[in-house]
Amino acid sequence: MAFALAFAGCAHASARVTVMNAPDLPAIPEVASTGGIATLELESRLDDQGRPAFFWQGRETAPTIRVRPGDEIHVRYRNDLPQTCGFGMVSDSNLHFHGLAVAPSAPGDDVLATTVRPGKSFDYVVRIDRDQPPGLYWYHPHPHGLTNWEIGNGMAGAIVVEGIADAVPETAGLRERVIILRDVPHDPSLAAALAPDGTRGPIAANFANRDQDDQYAAPCGIETTSQTTINGVPAATLGIRPGERQVWRILNASGHRHFDLQIPGVPLQLIARDGIPLGYYPGAQRSEQRWHVLIPPGGRAEIVVTGPQHPQMLYSLCYDTGPHGDENPGAILGELDDDHGDTAAGRIAAPAGLVGGLRYRSALPRPDATRTVRLSEDARRFYLNGVAYRPGQAPMFTVRSGTTEAWTIENVSAEVHVFHLHQVHFVVLSTNGVANRDPHWIDVADVPPAAGRHGHVRPSRIRVLVDFRDPAVRGTFPFHCHMADHEDNGMMATVRVI
Ligand SMILES: [Cu+2]
Numbered sequence: 435m436a437f438a439l440a441f442a443g444c445a446h447a448s449a450r451v452t453v454m455n456a457p458d459l460p461a462i463p464e465v466a467s468t469g470g471i472a473t474l475e476l477e478s479r480l481d482d483q484g485r486p487a488f489f490w491q492g493r494e495t496a497p498t499i500r501v502r503p504g505d506e507i508h509v510r511y512r513n514d515l516p517q518t519c520g521f522g523m524v525s526d527s528n529l530h531f532h533g534l535a536v537a538p539s540a541p542g543d544d545v546l547a548t549t550v551r552p553g554k555s556f557d558y559v560v561r562i563d564r565d566q567p568p569g570l571y572w573y574h575p576h577p578h579g580l581t582n583w584e585i586g587n588g589m590a591g592a593i594v595v596e597g598i599a600d601a602v603p604e605t606a607g608l609r610e611r612v613i614i615l616r617d618v619p620h621d622p623s624l625a626a627a628l629a630p631d632g633t634r635g636p637i638a639a640n641f642a643n644r645d646q647d648d649q650y651a652a653p654c655g656i657e658t659t660s661q662t663t664i665n666g667v668p669a670a671t672l673g674i675r676p677g678e679r680q681v682w683r684i685l686n687a688s689g690h691r692h693f694d695l696q697i698p699g700v701p702l703q704l705i706a707r708d709g710i711p712l713g714y715y716p717g718a719q720r721s722e723q724r725w726h727v728l729i730p731p732g733g734r735a736e737i738v739v740t741g742p743q744h745p746q747m748l749y750s751l752c753y754d755t756g757p758h759g760d761e762n763p764g765a766i767l768g769e770l771d772d773d774h775g776d777t778a779a780g781r782i783a784a785p786a787g788l789v790g791g792l793r794y795r796s797a798l799p800r801p802d803a804t805r806t807v808r809l810s811e812d813a814r815r816f817y818l819n820g821v822a823y824r825p826g827q828a829p830m831f832t833v834r835s836g837t838t839e840a841w842t843i844e845n846v847s848a849e850v851h852v853f854h855l856h857q858v859h860f861v862v863l864s865t866n867g868v869a870n871r872d873p874h875w876i877d878v879a880d881v882p883p884a885a886g887r888h889g890h891v892r893p894s895r896i897r898v899l900v901d902f903r904d905p906a907v908r909g910t911f912p913f914h915c916h917m918a919d920h921e922d923n924g925m926m927a928t929v930r931v932i
Pocket residue numbers: 850851852915916917920921925
């Protein structure tokens with residue numbers, strides 16, 4: 435890190451010299467809807483390194499699916515993974531369409547009953563609501579017990595719902611980048627470090643060691659087992675001219691790592707979180723200036739970046755996941771420099787009268803019910819309200835469609851967890867009793883570690899308002915920790931909306 439910073443300093447003196455020589459940010463191929471339908475065939479199989487991976491048109495890649503509100507996504511998904519994966523489970527797969535307010539039923543966004551077994555295929559049809567806000571969503575596998583093996587090895591792709599310029603007119607005409615951040619194990623078998631049989635393996639040892647160490651010295655640790663990537667490469671050059679503004683749509687598709695993005699000296703104009711423009715929240719600004727942007731696993735941030743006068747690094751800052759948490763050390767993701775060749779995805783289209791998300795824009799209704807979800811863990815398993823999830827388990831809650839509910843998410847463990855519900859968005863109202871000063875509609879939220887040690891645990895709590903008002907969202911779907919290894923090991927439950 436120090437070495438690279440020293441070079442960045444030199445670059446200031448000799449304007450616009452490439453310091454990293456990293457390749458241009460790879461562009462991700464795209465499938466756009468035509469006639470209201472985006473159609474693709476996607477396949478999962480082991481790549482030449484033995485990792486489970488998405489393939490499209492014979493290439494190891496997951497295209498960005500670009501749609502408009504009211505469109506459909508048709509995916510023929512073929513599972514060509516070996517019959518069993520490295521730790522003895524059948525290599526099942528399926529697809530989740532994260533963040534979209536769509537029905538939780540087959541042949542759409544159903545991860546509970548729809549399993550694509552090895553050697554089989556399934557035809558997904560996802561109907562996107564006319565009211566779907568414009569922004570960045572994503573698709574990834576969600577077979578309980580194997581989610582970390584599949585997502586953690588890189589199986590994820592982006593979905594863009596068009597229309598951001600209707601919500602943020604100043605983005606019209608700007609060049610656009612889709613950026614996918616991952617954290618891929620050096621050894622493909624390590625993504626299965628938490629085998630779903632309850633044997634927590636290396637993490638259990640970590641848990642035990644850290645428990646004896648009250649004053650742990652390196653809160654972010656030193657990651658030695660994995661490599662962060664940006665659009666599939668360890669570091670990239672992001673071409674941007676001095677003063678040019680670009681829209682970056684950034685997805686954290688890692689299995690369980692946070693990214694806290696910073697470009698020294700460059701303000702980041704945050705315009706959307708988790709697919710919903712900031713300005714949709716009643717009374718909120720269309721954009722907020724940030725000096726760093728934290729994205730939990732599963733989260734998305736859409737930002738406007740202004741090209742610096744001199745090359746600058748793109749970093750992820752050290753993030754402390756808590757005394758029992760995993761290592762999230764700082765990382766260099768790339769460098770902003772003059773264009774060497776245009777690898778942007780295209781330009782943001784002019785406003786087109788796509789006025790979505792109406793229900794998100796009105797004053798928050800009073801909650802119709804309250805619930806409590808307690809997050810806990812021991813050396814073997816992870817729990818919601820004391821229960822480690824088993825497939826087929828009865829729903830934990832039954833909710834009336836058309837309502838909102840206030841949920842208290844309480845963390846009694848000494849590491850952060852990432853709360854996520856399928857199909858719906860929510861607002862964080864408060865954290866540990868302190869009102870949220872810049873609330874937004876989101877679909878993943880950090881629940882901070884509990885305070886106190888050795889039997890004197892003070893739980894951390896976030897209070898959220900969950901939106902069950904969309905009439906399309908009826909049925910049973912999961913909520914869980916989006917650290918995929920935690921979910922695989924039990925930190926999941928289901929809710930039934932009637
Ligand atoms: Cu967790």
